[in-house]
Amino acid sequence: MKSIADFLKFVFRYRYKAVDLIMFYVSMICAVTVLVHIGYITNAQIAKHTKVAIVAMFYGLFVLELFRTASSIFAFRRITASHYSGIVVIAYFLIVTLSRISGFTWVNYLVKDEWLYLGIGIVFLSELSKSSLFFDNFYFNPTILFVISFIGLILIGTVLLMLPRTTLEAPLGFVDAFFMATSAVCITGLSVTDISTNFSLFGQTIIMLLIQVGGLGIMTFTGFFGYFFSGGFSFKNQLMFGEILGENKLNDVVSTLLTIIFITLLFELIGGIFIYFTLDPTLFESSAERVFFSAFHAISSFCNAGFSILSDGIGNPGYRYNYSFQIVLVLIFVLGGLGFGTVYNFYTYLKGKINALICMVFLKKKYKHKAQPFSFNTKFILLCNAIVVIMATGSYFLMEQNNTLVPDRSVLGEWVTSLFMANASRSAGFNSVDVNFVSTPTLIMLTTLMWIGASPGSTGGGVKVTTVAIAFMNIFSLARGKDSIELFKRKIASESINKAFAIIVLSVLTITFSFVLLNFSDPDQPMKALLFESVSAYTTCGLSLGVTPSLSATGKMIIIFTMFVGRVGMLTLLVAFIKNTKNKSYIYPTEKLLF
Numbered sequence: 001m002k003s004i005a006d007f008l009k010f011v012f013r014y015r016y017k018a019v020d021l022i023m024f025y026v027s028m029i030c031a032v033t034v035l036v037h038i039g040y041i042t043n044a045q046i047a048k049h050t051k052v053a054i055v056a057m058f059y060g061l062f063v064l065e066l067f068r069t070a071s072s073i074f075a076f077r078r079i080t081a082s083h084y085s086g087i088v089v090i091a092y093f094l095i096v097t098l099s100r101i102s103g104f105t106w107v108n109y110l111v112k113d114e115w116l117y118l119g120i121g122i123v124f125l126s127e128l129s130k131s132s133l134f135f136d137n138f139y140f141n142p143t144i145l146f147v148i149s150f151i152g153l154i155l156i157g158t159v160l161l162m163l164p165r166t167t168l169e170a171p172l173g174f175v176d177a178f179f180m181a182t183s184a185v186c187i188t189g190l191s192v193t194d195i196s197t198n199f200s201l202f203g204q205t206i207i208m209l210l211i212q213v214g215g216l217g218i219m220t221f222t223g224f225f226g227y228f229f230s231g232g233f234s235f236k237n238q239l240m241f242g243e244i245l246g247e248n249k250l251n252d253v254v255s256t257l258l259t260i261i262f263i264t265l266l267f268e269l270i271g272g273i274f275i276y277f278t279l280d281p282t283l284f285e286s287s288a289e290r291v292f293f294s295a296f297h298a299i300s301s302f303c304n305a306g307f308s309i310l311s312d313g314i315g316n317p318g319y320r321y322n323y324s325f326q327i328v329l330v331l332i333f334v335l336g337g338l339g340f341g342t343v344y345n346f347y348t349y350l351k352g353k354i355n356a357l358i359c360m361v362f363l364k365k366k367y368k369h370k371a372q373p374f375s376f377n378t379k380f381i382l383l384c385n386a387i388v389v390i391m392a393t394g395s396y397f398l399m400e401q402n403n404t405l406v407p408d409r410s411v412l413g414e415w416v417t418s419l420f421m422a423n424a425s426r427s428a429g430f431n432s433v434d435v436n437f438v439s440t441p442t443l444i445m446l447t448t449l450m451w452i453g454a455s456p457g458s459t460g461g462g463v464k465v466t467t468v469a470i471a472f473m474n475i476f477s478l479a480r481g482k483d484s485i486e487l488f489k490r491k492i493a494s495e496s497i498n499k500a501f502a503i504i505v506l507s508v509l510t511i512t513f514s515f516v517l518l519n520f521s522d523p524d525q526p527m528k529a530l531l532f533e534s535v536s537a538y539t540t541c542g543l544s545l546g547v548t549p550s551l552s553a554t555g556k557m558i559i560i561f562t563m564f565v566g567r568v569g570m571l572t573l574l575v576a577f578i579k580n581t582k583n584k585s586y587i588y589p590t591e592k593l594l595f
Contacts, residue, residue: 024127030057031124034117038202039163058116061123062093093119147568157181157210166203175553182560185214186567189306189429189542192549196311204309208296215303215459260340271332272298278325283318301329302336304460306429306542314432323416330420333428337454345378376490381455384465392422392449399442404433425449427460429542436545450541461540461566463507470500506570511538514562521554538566
């Protein structure tokens with residue numbers, strides 16, 4: 001008995017990586033079996049056997065996880081941070097197991113097979129996250145790793161969407177599955193098939209998960225789960241994630257990572273609840289279907305993806321005049337488009353106000369307020385967004401009075417539709433009105449709004465409102481003969497001005513290049529529709545004039561490339577592959593050019 005105890009201590013103190021590797025491969029086999037069972041097997045007899053195998057795998061993983069965690073605690077003689085995740089997983093397995101064998105009616109909901117699939121998925125995700133943090137033995141440029149992570153997620157999504165049970169009719173071909181996976185990961189919303197009628201619940205769930213992971217970034221998710229399941233970061237991991245997240249202080253990397261995940265899930269949860277209560281219950285067969293609908297649209301709207309499981313989108317007859325539903329969607333995708341930094345600034349401001357109220361009312365003591373509750377970037381982003389929201393909504397209301405706003409039943413309805421269409425076109429990609437029926441001036445405005453996009457650091461696309469604002473401010477500054485841009489008693493750094501100019505030029509070049517190629521690949525399509533499609537793909541908006549499904553295979557590949565470049569950023573790609581890391585110790589003489 002003593003020899004067994006000594007062996008366990010040796011293994012879990014000095015060979016724990018080998019144990020994790022074995023667990024990773026076992027969980028991967030189980031996860032692949034679940035995927036094959038859910039997405040591939042259509043024969044009922046074979047499905048019966050795979051279901052039995054999955055149940056056995058579930059209990060097997062339960063025993064393995066219990067043995068590993070207990071042995072590790074025994075080896076270390078204490079519970080460390082790395083054990084917390086194992087304890088949580090064991091608790092989940094125990095609850096599901098007791099529910100399945102107890103026979104009590106109040107736990108019938110936990111008897112469903114989906115909870116087995118989720119348990120196996122949690123174990124595989126935990127092992128995968130641990131493996132994703134083993135970067136200490138090799139080096140990757142964080143920017144290149146960021147790009148590779150998106151490519152990897154798109155390829156995984158492509159394979160999943162090609163499974164026979166993803167669709168209700170014929171399975172998707174490679175190009176169509178590749179297109180849909182790229183559109184979901186790049187949170188664009190362009191679609192070559194109607195996911196409301198052609199996709200099964202399994203397929204719609206895959207799209208929803210791809211949107212969620214793609215909206216936040218695969219590295220954010222792997223970093224979060226890797227930190228949780230591994231119990232910490234190495235120094236190299238902190239450096240890498242610090243550069244990916246744009247965080248200069250290593251001490252704040254973990255808190256920033258956790259904050260991004262927390263804020264996203266919190267607002268999606270709140271948004272989903274509000275959506276649920278704005279829906280007409282008679283439109284759903286069950287409350288579970290209503291919950292899934294709410295969750296899908298909350299995730300899609302906060303991530304500014306534009307996907308909907310409604311035929312005809314938000315313009316569906318059952319939702320076209322549900323103005324409370326549309327207002328909730330607007331609030332969610334506007335919040336998602338403000339950027340995580342801005343939303344977090346609001347969160348800390350409200351948190352400070354609540355703490356101050358508690359101190360004054362309950363604790364009877366003074367509370368120290370911050371001198372600057374909102375940062376410069378937050379104030380600038382809010383100002384830019386307020387100007388764009390007001391101007392875009394007012395312009396749509398005036399230009400569409402005798403056109404697409406005629407069917408609306410009230411002045412309130414007209415303003416809600418104007419607010420929805422004007423702001424969804426910036427990046428969210430939803431439409432309560434068929435874009436084909438808007439007037440030409442409105443279509444030009446919507447195209448411009450798509451190009452402007454949302455705010456930096458958000459799930460939205462486009463060149464960003466701050467970039468356009470800096471460009472206009474630079475023009476006025478030059479016209480007034482000033483050498484710098486000043487706002488809120490601050491001077492804008494020349495680096496920001498140069499970057500704004502580069503982003504604008506690269507966006508125009510990329511859109512033009514995509515548009516020209518589409519005219520060669522699909523010469524039979526209208527040029528207006530192809531230009532609109534190019535802008536929508538690059539800005540990851542998702543609005544279309546209806547040509548997406550009818551594009552040729554080459555045209556779809558061009559749009560795929562455009563969506564990917566628009567999501568990752570052309571400037572990011574250039575930095576990743578041609579960045580010069582050598583610093584010069586000398587400066588050349590300055591010369592002025594003629595313009």
